[in-house]
Amino acid sequence: MAGFWLCKTEPDVYSIDDLKRDRVTGWEGVRNYQARNFMRDGMQPGDRVLVYHSNAEPTGVAGVAEVVGAAKPDPTQFDAKSEYHDPASKRDEPRWLMRDLRFAERFARVVTLEELRAAPALRAMVALQKGNRLSVTPVTKAEFDAVLRLAKSVPG
DNA sequence: GCCAACGTTGGC
């Protein structure tokens, strides 16, 4: 049984178009333990991921990716030049793990945060709850399907 | 750029 997730990214840093170009990318830079645990323990190869653009115009879900392979150490934690460098993390005991994500689909339009909030089917979606700042959150199949329907619908 | 709502850190 495949799982479903939502991963946030700032499109100025890495957008759905970048993922489309790269085809596969390591989802690096996650530095929150709960989000890490979702990637390490929750995600399975083949799981579908809503790619969400934050700090953007507009904010919202821009497309879909797919989890590829097993969790592996995020290389940026060992890179002193990286903004994600974590000097406390040891190579034989890496603190931060990531997954590879493969491009699946770029929506014809971004499903905006406003639309997500207005959809009754998404009322309980974790990523939409007040105060939620997690960059990786679980999504139910019903929620995932509802977002896909919105993406294929005409706005308004 | 502002700021609310978080999570993390570190002194005690």
Place this chain on the structure above:
DNA sequence: GCCAACGTTGGC
């Protein structure tokens, strides 16, 4: 183990 200070996220 508490909690204040600090840093970060992310909508606006």
